[in-house]
Amino acid sequence: MRPQPSFPSTRPSWLSEEQKQNLATLRDDWFASVDVPFRELDWSQLVSVAQTAFSDRTLTQDEVAAIATEVIDLVAQAGITRTEARTLVYDLQTIANASRLPKTDDTLIGTTDDDVLVANLGNDTLIGTPTAGVGEIDLLYGGGGRDTFVLGDATSVFYDDGNPLTLGIADYAAIADFNPAQDTIQLHGTADNYTLAAFPISLGIAGTGIYHTPPNSGAPELIGVVVGVNLTDLTTGFTFV
Numbered sequence: 001m002r003p004q005p006s007f008p009s010t011r012p013s014w015l016s017e018e019q020k021q022n023l024a025t026l027r028d029d030w031f032a033s034v035d036v037p038f039r040e041l042d043w044s045q046l047v048s049v050a051q052t053a054f055s056d057r058t059l060t061q062d063e064v065a066a067i068a069t070e071v072i073d074l075v076a077q078a079g080i081t082r083t084e085a086r087t088l089v090y091d092l093q094t095i096a097n098a099s100r101l102p103k104t105d106d107t108l109i110g111t112t113d114d115d116v117l118v119a120n121l122g123n124d125t126l127i128g129t130p131t132a133g134v135g136e137i138d139l140l141y142g143g144g145g146r147d148t149f150v151l152g153d154a155t156s157v158f159y160d161d162g163n164p165l166t167l168g169i170a171d172y173a174a175i176a177d178f179n180p181a182q183d184t185i186q187l188h189g190t191a192d193n194y195t196l197a198a199f200p201i202s203l204g205i206a207g208t209g210i211y212h213t214p215p216n217s218g219a220p221e222l223i224g225v226v227v228g229v230n231l232t233d234l235t236t237g238f239t240f241v
Helices: 017-033 044-054 060-077 081-095
Strands: 107-109 117-118 125-127 136-139 149-151 172-175 184-187 194-197 208-210 221-227 239-240
Touching: 017 081, 125 136, 184 208
Parallel strands: 107 125, 117 136, 125 149, 136 172, 149 184, 172 221, 184 239
Antiparallel strands: 194 208, 208 221
């Protein structure tokens, strides 16, 4: 028989009313999403990884990544759709934001190679490339807090190879956990230089593509992929420098 998670019969007194409501929302969304009965899921690995990660009351980037991997495995077991999974991710972010776990506001900067940046629970800034990002594909995961994902600065657009004959699928930043209610994507220039649209099916993921159209050119260049989120306008969740 597979091990099952155990829950106390009463909620811990140290939980605030806000956290009690946050946990209740997560519970309701979880049960509304799963196709496989709760008792049939194998929680053992997630429980083990989480216990190890929280044992010293701090979270490292590697520990966050390990927990995320186990959660993804459970999501696959449970038959949860992409939309349902996104709702659960937002629920977990809300719980993390209201927790007593350590929170620092960090700036993570990648290299000139392909990078995976994983932030913690603070209001973090994630910059996948120290230069223009040409030829790079970077994965950015902000975690909890109000995070800023930088796809351009005051002087240049990142991940644009400048070639009007290509769509730009060889260089872009993939934002894994963007939450329009609290996160921001930073772009160079003005909203007139960008469009939001579907991205090539060859990438094998769902979400919204961020395309840059250089002045005096009609050829859009893919510079960002917002995984699992359908964005329709540039007025919410974006800032321009």
